[in-house]
Amino acid sequence: MRSYSPDFTPPWKKPKPVPELAAEYDLVVEEVSTGFCGAVVRTEKTAQGPTVTLEDRFGKHRVFPMTPAGFLHEGTPVTLVRPSSGAGPVRPARTASGSVAVTNARARVARAGRIYVEGRHDAELVERVWGDDLRVEGVVVEYLEGIDDLPAIVADFGPGPDARLGVLVDHLVPGSKESRIAARVTDANVLVVGHPYIDVWEAVKPSSVGIPGWPRVPRGQDWKTGVCRALGWPENTGAAWQHILGRVRTYKDLQPELLGRVEELIDFVTAPEDG
Numbered sequence: 220m221r222s223y224s225p226d227f228t229p230p231w232k233k234p235k236p237v238p239e240l241a242a243e244y245d246l247v248v249e250e251v252s253t254g255f256c257g258a259v260v261r262t263e264k265t266a267q268g269p270t271v272t273l274e275d276r277f278g279k280h281r282v283f284p285m286t287p288a289g290f291l292h293e294g295t296p297v298t299l300v301r302p303s304s305g306a307g308p309v310r311p312a313r314t315a316s317g318s319v320a321v322t323n324a325r326a327r328v329a330r331a332g333r334i335y336v337e338g339r340h341d342a343e344l345v346e347r348v349w350g351d352d353l354r355v356e357g358v359v360v361e362y363l364e365g366i367d368d369l370p371a372i373v374a375d376f377g378p379g380p381d382a383r384l385g386v387l388v389d390h391l392v393p394g395s396k397e398s399r400i401a402a403r404v405t406d407a408n409v410l411v412v413g414h415p416y417i418d419v420w421e422a423v424k425p426s427s428v429g430i431p432g433w434p435r436v437p438r439g440q441d442w443k444t445g446v447c448r449a450l451g452w453p454e455n456t457g458a459a460w461q462h463i464l465g466r467v468r469t470y471k472d473l474q475p476e477l478l479g480r481v482e483e484l485i486d487f488v489t490a491p492e493d494g
Contacts, residue, residue: 237288240297242271245468248299249291250283257281258468262301269301278347278465315348315469330357331382332488335372337363337389340460341419345387347467349481356489369411370403378408385484388413410487412480417442419477423463427472 240246242259249256250273257273260280269285283289285299334353336342342362346353353360363372366388378384386404391397391413401411416422417436420443425432436445443456452459470478 237296237298239300240290240292241302242285242299243302246292248273248297250281251289251291251296253281253283255281255283262299264301271299275465278461315351330359330488332358332378332384333376333382334358334360334385334387334484334488335363336360336387337366338419340464341387341389343460343464344419344422344467344473345481347464348470348473349485352485356485358485358488366397366400369400373404373406373409378406380408382408383488383490384409385488386411387480387484389419390415390417410484412483414474414477414480416474416476420446420460420463422474422477423467424472424474427466428463429466 240248242248242262244259244261246259247256248259255273255275257275257279259271260274261272262285263270263272267284270282271285272280272282274280285301287298288296290297290299334345336345339362342360345360363369363386366372366386369386373384373386376382376384384406386401386409388397388401388411391401391411392415397413401413404411414422421433430450434446434449436442436449443459444454446452447454447456447459452462466472
């Protein structure tokens, strides 16, 4: 008697094996049951099995079990597995700013010095890219709603050799209102720098946002609203900013005109205690 396989499924109907994929940091995948798409920020071993934490473009985190064929990578079903580098959360070798990541380090007690940035969006962008570095250095970033009263703000802060103040300003170019205000701050313990962009949105590379370039907005129009109109986005600047911010993963997504200025401020504020 001939021996037959108990599987009578025609070969063309048999499911193809799903490949395994290591859940390395920043790998972008989609969870199949919910459609949640995000980048891997950590994996963990739990009593119920391994899990992966994803971060979407709005900064929202969700934890999912690493079930077989539970994710899509570039449209292809995959089974996520923990990286072979070892147990515990997946961590990048470098921070988002490009600095070497300091592992197992507690946040430093906040310095007396501060960095002020003009605008909430600016503060959120600085936190997104330089947050890990700032916590290690003990530098607190606060946002200003505007710089019209910058000299009074500086005087109220009371800067000194052990309490330096750095200020990041939008559109700090020769002849601008911002440049005239900045020139009125002459304290040696204060450094005012800025980028050339009308708004910090422009400091994000267009390629990272998925657009050919930042549109020119006619004078007299609100710049953010004008950008939304030109790009065909809903005129909700808050939602638009969250979309932009969600596309920023590392310093590589930012223009060098902003990168250099923020690094300059961090060096200035931390210099007194570093010797």
